[in-house]
Amino acid sequence: MVTVHVHAAQDNLPERLGKYLLAEQDKALSQSNTFKVAISGGSLVNVLKKGLIEDSKIAPKVKWDQWEIYFVDERIVPLNHPDSNYGAFKFSVLDHLTTKQPKVFPLNESLVGKGPEENKKIAQEYEDLLPKDLDSLLLGCGPDGHTCSLFPDEVHKYLIEEKKQRVMWCYDSPKPPSDRITVTLPVLAEAKEIAFVAEGASKQPIMHEIFDVKNTELPTALINKLYGDKVTWFVNDEAFAKVETKTF
Numbered sequence: 001m002v003t004v005h006v007h008a009a010q011d012n013l014p015e016r017l018g019k020y021l022l023a024e025q026d027k028a029l030s031q032s033n034t035f036k037v038a039i040s041g042g043s044l045v046n047v048l049k050k051g052l053i054e055d056s057k058i059a060p061k062v063k064w065d066q067w068e069i070y071f072v073d074e075r076i077v078p079l080n081h082p083d084s085n086y087g088a089f090k091f092s093v094l095d096h097l098t099t100k101q102p103k104v105f106p107l108n109e110s111l112v113g114k115g116p117e118e119n120k121k122i123a124q125e126y127e128d129l130l131p132k133d134l135d136s137l138l139l140g141c142g143p144d145g146h147t148c149s150l151f152p153d154e155v156h157k158y159l160i161e162e163k164k165q166r167v168m169w170c171y172d173s174p175k176p177p178s179d180r181i182t183v184t185l186p187v188l189a190e191a192k193e194i195a196f197v198a199e200g201a202s203k204q205p206i207m208h209e210i211f212d213v214k215n216t217e218l219p220t221a222l223i224n225k226l227y228g229d230k231v232t233w234f235v236n237d238e239a240f241a242k243v244e245t246k247t248f
């Protein structure tokens with residue numbers, strides 16, 4: 001059973017996500033010294049900035065020095081490249097932290113731009129450092145129903161069908177840039193909690209496909225079906241305007 005929080009315009013989706021993350025942080029830190037979270041790129045980093053940096057009630061409660069931050073997917077570009085998810089997160093969140101800093105795990109930049117064998121090595125190295133007990137995954141949802149760099153087209157079926165490798169090279173991505181690494185379903189299966197964030201009118205058609213049609217050709221709908229008991233969606237009413245279903 002998927003949990004969905006629909007936010008009206010005047011609601012504060014970033015605040016709701018921030019409170020959710022504080023609860024996940026406190027749950028993790030009641031059992032260990034670290035809160036291990038893997039994040040997406042895209043608009044998510046702006047929501048994290050609003051919810052964890054700019055929200056004056058939440059910001060002081062974030063124990064950043066006990067966070068370990070990984071990426072569920074990353075573009076195979078230099079870390080200071082405008083397309084880098086690490087770079088976007090650094091600009092939106094890390095650069096605003098003055099005292100406590102989290103441990104952040106970018107890809108191995110020294111192998112970027114060296115060709116297919118090195119791209120596979122980047123993926124393998126990331127798989128080797130990625131914990132098998134992530135506390136939380138924070139995922140986006142593309143207008144085509146992709147998440148991470150798991151795309152719904154025939155060409156990229158090799159990624160969603162992978163059962164062993166936990167991080168793979170995604171080539172010819174339909175969403176530029178072309179070369180990325182991405183976690184696969186085994187990582188979603190291992191994770192304790194999964195949260196999606198989707199906002200805006202551009203997501204209306206795909207929200208209908210995911211929640212009404214339940215089209216499991218879409219990686220996002222498939223994740224709802226496979227792992228729904230640990231999936232929470234944070235959406236705004238603009239994105240959810242075409243969804244008729246009331247139970248998920």
Ligand SMILES: O=C(O)[C@H](O)[C@@H](O)[C@H](O)[C@H](O)COP(=O)(O)O
Nearest residue numbers: 040041042043140141142147148
């Ligand atoms: O590296 C990436 O491109 C992202 O990880 C990607 O999976 C993103 O989460 C979705 O494309 C949604 O992006 P928006 O929220 O910006 O629409």
